[in-house]
Amino acid sequence: MRILGIDPGLAIVGWAVLESERGKVRPIAFGAITTPAHTSVESRLLIIKKDLEDIIDRYSPTEMAVEELFFNTNITTGIAVAEARGVILCTAHAKGVKISEYTPLQVKQAVVGYGKAEKHQVISMVTTILKLPKPPKPDDTADAVAIAICHSQCRSSAMGKFFNQS
Numbered sequence: 001m002r003i004l005g006i007d008p009g010l011a012i013v014g015w016a017v018l019e020s021e022r023g024k025v026r027p028i029a030f031g032a033i034t035t036p037a038h039t040s041v042e043s044r045l046l047i048i049k050k051d052l053e054d055i056i057d058r059y060s061p062t063e064m065a066v067e068e069l070f071f072n073t074n075i076t077t078g079i080a081v082a083e084a085r086g087v088i089l090c091t092a093h094a095k096g097v098k099i100s101e102y103t104p105l106q107v108k109q110a111v112v113g114y115g116k117a118e119k120h121q122v123i124s125m126v127t128t129i130l131k132l133p134k135p136p137k138p139d140d141t142a143d144a145v146a147i148a149i150c151h152s153q154c155r156s157s158a159m160g161k162f163f164n165q166s
Contacts, residue, residue, distance in 0.1 A: 001155075002028070002092040004061035004097065005148025007140045008069075010044055011035055013052070014140030017059040018130075019120050020152035027130050028059055032141050041080065045087045052088060056095045063098045065151030067143065070104050107143075110150035122146050 001021070007014035016030035037046035066089065069082055092099055105115040111125050123142045127135045129149060134155040135144040 001063060001152075002059065002061045003148045003151050004059070004064040004092070005068040005144040005151065006064060006088055007027060007143035007147060008066060008081055008088055009140060010048075010084045011037065012138060012140045013048055013088065013142035014138070014142070015052075015055055015060055016094040016136070016141065016148045017055070018145070018148045018152060020155075023101040025130065025149055025152045028146070030136050030141050030145055031136055041083065048097055049087050049091050051141070052091045053095065054096060056092065060115070061097055062156070063100065063151065064092045065100050065102060066092075067107065067147050068103050069103045075125065078147065082097045092149065098152055100155065102147060102154070105152040106154070107146050110153045111146045 001019070003018050003020055004060040005016040005018065007073060011034065013033040014030075015033065018025045019028055033048055035047045054154060054166040066085065069078060069085060089125045102110075109115040109118075111129070112121050114121075119139060123139065126132075126142050126145045126149065130145065136145050
């Protein structure tokens with residue numbers, strides 16, 4: 001199975017494509033979609049849509065795992081990320097990619113074994129699990145890798161089925 005992991009954002013969308021087979025994962029490709037600052041929101045959303053379509057066309061994932069939104073203190077940023085996330089979900093759905101969603105806590109639990117792990121711990125585990133020579137950059141990309149790993153581990157479990165009922 002080919003999994004596309006997505007860490008949604010407006011300025012940076014982290015993405016990762018992993019191959020998952022018999023409990024083992026291997027990286028296919030990963031990176032970040034970036035949108036220029038001082039560009040209209042609608043132009044940034046269009047960039048995300050087009051780049052994501054290219055990634056899906058190029059790597060043919062069968063499933064996508066995307067992080068659910070976590071609102072901290074800046075509601076304005078949260079709204080912009082929600083708009084980007086909407087474009088991401090619609091694009092994947094239009095391309096026929098099955099979508100699953102995970103909270104940051106679920107991702108950290110699956111990758112590190114502790115739901116309140118710190119970012120550096122997640123990045124270290126992602127690098128170790130995939131036997132990468134160096135951590136994925138930027139952090140949004142490492143987060144996307146972690147989301148894809150989480151999906152690989154959770155998709156066939158009872159918890160994965162419970163959280164991703166379609």
